[in-house]
Amino acid sequence: MKTYLITCMFVACLVMGCSEEGVGDKDVESLNLTADYTVLLKKDGVLQSAYLNADSEGMTVNSSKSDFEVAPLPELSYRNASKIGFYNSLEDCSATIKIHDFGDNTDVNTTVFTEDMNCEFLVKSMAYSKDKAFVAYVDPSNTKKDGYYLRILDLSISPNSYTEVELAKEPKQIMVSGNQVFVLARDSDITDKYAMIVINIDNGTIAHEANLGAEVLKISKDGMGNILVSYPNLHSLFDGKTMILGITTNYLLGKEPKFGYANSEFFGEQTLYYPMESGSKSAYPHIAAVYDFKENISILYIYENFLTQEERDLKYEIEDTTMVSYDSKNNLILIGYKKKGDSNKGGLMRIKPIPDPKFLDNVDLDGIPMELFPN
Numbered sequence: 261m262k263t264y265l266i267t268c269m270f271v272a273c274l275v276m277g278c279s280e281e282g283v284g285d286k287d288v289e290s291l292n293l294t295a296d297y298t299v300l301l302k303k304d305g306v307l308q309s310a311y312l313n314a315d316s317e318g319m320t321v322n323s324s325k326s327d328f329e330v331a332p333l334p335e336l337s338y339r340n341a342s343k344i345g346f347y348n349s350l351e352d353c354s355a356t357i358k359i360h361d362f363g364d365n366t367d368v369n370t371t372v373f374t375e376d377m378n379c380e381f382l383v384k385s386m387a388y389s390k391d392k393a394f395v396a397y398v399d400p401s402n403t404k405k406d407g408y409y410l411r412i413l414d415l416s417i418s419p420n421s422y423t424e425v426e427l428a429k430e431p432k433q434i435m436v437s438g439n440q441v442f443v444l445a446r447d448s449d450i451t452d453k454y455a456m457i458v459i460n461i462d463n464g465t466i467a468h469e470a471n472l473g474a475e476v477l478k479i480s481k482d483g484m485g486n487i488l489v490s491y492p493n494l495h496s497l498f499d500g501k502t503m504i505l506g507i508t509t510n511y512l513l514g515k516e517p518k519f520g521y522a523n524s525e526f527f528g529e530q531t532l533y534y535p536m537e538s539g540s541k542s543a544y545p546h547i548a549a550v551y552d553f554k555e556n557i558s559i560l561y562i563y564e565n566f567l568t569q570e571e572r573d574l575k576y577e578i579e580d581t582t583m584v585s586y587d588s589k590n591n592l593i594l595i596g597y598k599k600k601g602d603s604n605k606g607g608l609m610r611i612k613p614i615p616d617p618k619f620l621d622n623v624d625l626d627g628i629p630m631e632l633f634p635n
Contacts, residue, residue: 292589292590293314293315293316293590293592293610293620293621294314294315294316294590295314295587295589295590295592295634295635296311296312296313296314296634296635297311297312297314297319297587297594297608297632297633297634297635298310298311298312298328298362298632298633298635299312299596299608299625299629299631299632299633300328300344300629300630300631300632300633301606301625301626301627301628301629301630302333302627302628302630303604303626303627303628304604305332305333306330306331306332306333307328307330307331307332307333307334307346307630308326308328308330308627309326309327309328310326310625310626310627311325311326311635312608312623314610314621318621318622318623319608319610319621319622319623320623321623321625327362327365328360328362328365329367331346331358332348334346334347334348335347335348335349335383336383336385336386337386338385338386338387338388339631340387340388340436341363342361342362342363342633343359343360343361343362343363343388344359344360344362344631344633345357345358345359345360345386345387345388345393346358346359346360347372347383347386347395349383353373353378353379353381354371354372354373354374354378355371355372355373355383355395356369356370356371356372357369357370357372357386357388357393357395357413359388359393362633362635368415370393370413370415370420371420372393372395372411372413380399380400381397381398381399382397382398382399382400383395383396383397384396384397384398384430384431384432384433385431385432385433385434386434387434387435387436387441388415388436389436389461391414391415391416392412392413392414392415392461393412393413393415394410394411394412394413394434394436394441395410395411395413396408396409396410396411396427396431396432396433396434396443397409397411397431398430398431405449406430406448407426408426408427408428408429408430408431408445409424409425409426409427409431410424410425410427410431410434410441410443410459410464411423411424411425412424412425412441412461412464423464424464425459425464425466427443427445427457428445429445429446429447429448429455429457430445430446430447430448431443431444431445432444432445432446432454433478433479435479435480435481435487436461436481437481437485437486437487437500438485438500438501439460439461439462440458440459440460440461440467440500440503441458441459441461442456442457442458442479442487442498442500443456443457443458443459444456444472444476444478444479444489445457452474453471453472453473453474454471454472454473454474454476455469455470455471455472456468456469456470456472456479456487456489456498456505457469458470458503467503468503470498470503470505472489472496472505475491475492476489476490476491477490477491477492477520477521478490478520479498480519480525480527480532481500481527482497482527482530482532482553483527483528483529483530483531484500484529484530485500485501486498486499486500486506487500489505490519490520491520492516492520493510493511493516494508494509494510494511495508495509495519495520496508496509509556515558517536517549517551517558518536518537518549519532519534519536519549519551521537522534522535522536523535524582524583524584524630524631525584526583526584526585526586526632528586528588530552530553530554531550531551531552531553531586532550532551532553533548533549533550533584533585533586533593534549534551534584535547535548535549535581535582535583535584536548536549536558536560538562541560541562542562542563542564543564544563544578544579544580544581545580545581546580546581546582547560547561547562547563547581548560548561548581548584548593548595548611549561549584550584550593550613559613559614561593561595561611561613561617563578566611566617566618566619567619573600576597576599576607576609576622577599577600577601577605577607578597578598578599578600578607579597579598579599579600579601580597580598581595581596581597582596582597582598582606582628582629582630583595583596583629583630583631583632584596585631585632585634587610587634588634589634591612591613592610592611592612592613592620593610593611593612593613594608594609594610594611594632595608595609595610595611596608596625596628596629596630596632597609597629598628599624603628604626604627604628605624605625605626605627605628606624606625606627606628606629607622607623607624607625607629608622608623608625608629608632609621609622609623610622
């Protein structure tokens with residue numbers, strides 16, 4: 261049974277104030293701001309990392325510490341806790357997946373395609389679990405229906421073996437929760453509607469399929485292991501254990517949280533941090549947003565409400581928000597942004613959240629921040 265709720269919108273201007281009085285105030289004596297962060301940066305077509313040390317005096321880049329090797333910008337990526345995986349195709353039509361663990365600074369690498377005549381494969385999504393990697397792809401055909409597949413690669417065996425699961429619908433995105441792979445698929449041949457296909461990781465069998473209707477934007481995994489299905493005007497939770505499509509939350513017109521459109525996101529237990537399309541709320545294309553699933557409210561941290569124009573334009577040179585994350589140890593929101601003019605420069609700022617929001621500090625970065633891992 262679905263429960264319908266109404267989502268409210270809380271704009272941070274109400275508590276941060278729109279005047280310049282107190283803007284940028286660093287009254288942090290009662291805060292513990294000591295932390296270390298690893299930030300993944302995009303620069304000149306590659307991914308690189310910066311290791312940051314932070315305390316009550318601010319954040320600094322520790323140039324002597326970096327355990328992440330520079331890598332090409334991935335075609336696809338997938339993050340799970342302290343790990344992040346990258347998919348890249350190669351000139352010989354093979355492809356690789358690299359999984360880096362920022363917890364113990366280890367890498368796992370595997371080859372995805374080795375057979376001949378695979379240059380036409382269209383890879384749609386990738387994911388991984390503890391000892392498996394997953395690739396959803398389409399094998400186009402000029403004479404018959406396209407082939408749809410999920411490849412399950414066993415990372416514990418060298419050379420890697422795999423199981424191929426044929427799908428009846430076109431895969432768009434995959435997520436892993438528990439011992440299941442959740443495939444967002446679309447019936448591209450007949451109805452043009454979406455479905456959730458649940459596949460058992462161990463044996464590759466289809467355990468469940470549920471209709472999701474039209475206009476699905478994407479799926480995500482929340483901090484409780486459930487699958488979040490995003491639509492333009494609502495979202496639904498798909499229970500990761502029972503595989504039941506449960507609570508559905510509808511949005512008021514003009515109050516949509518828009519996390520279904522976000523290119524990056526960070527989940528707390530019941531909270532989502534993401535760059536939100538600002539619309540008329542800000543002069544910047546994206547602003548930092550926090551969605552509270554328990555209270556069904558969005559909190560927007562709008563630059564104009566906690567930084568002066570001089571700080572925004574001259575001191576920090578903000579052009580757009582590229583990532584939003586959260587430091588649970590210190591209860592701080594971290595906002596990554598691209599600088600104006602130079603496509604390879606960015607910055608990271610820390611914000612104290614509501615009920616007493618406050619800008620704390622900032623650090624300039626040689627690259628555009630895309631992901632952040634608290635250490």
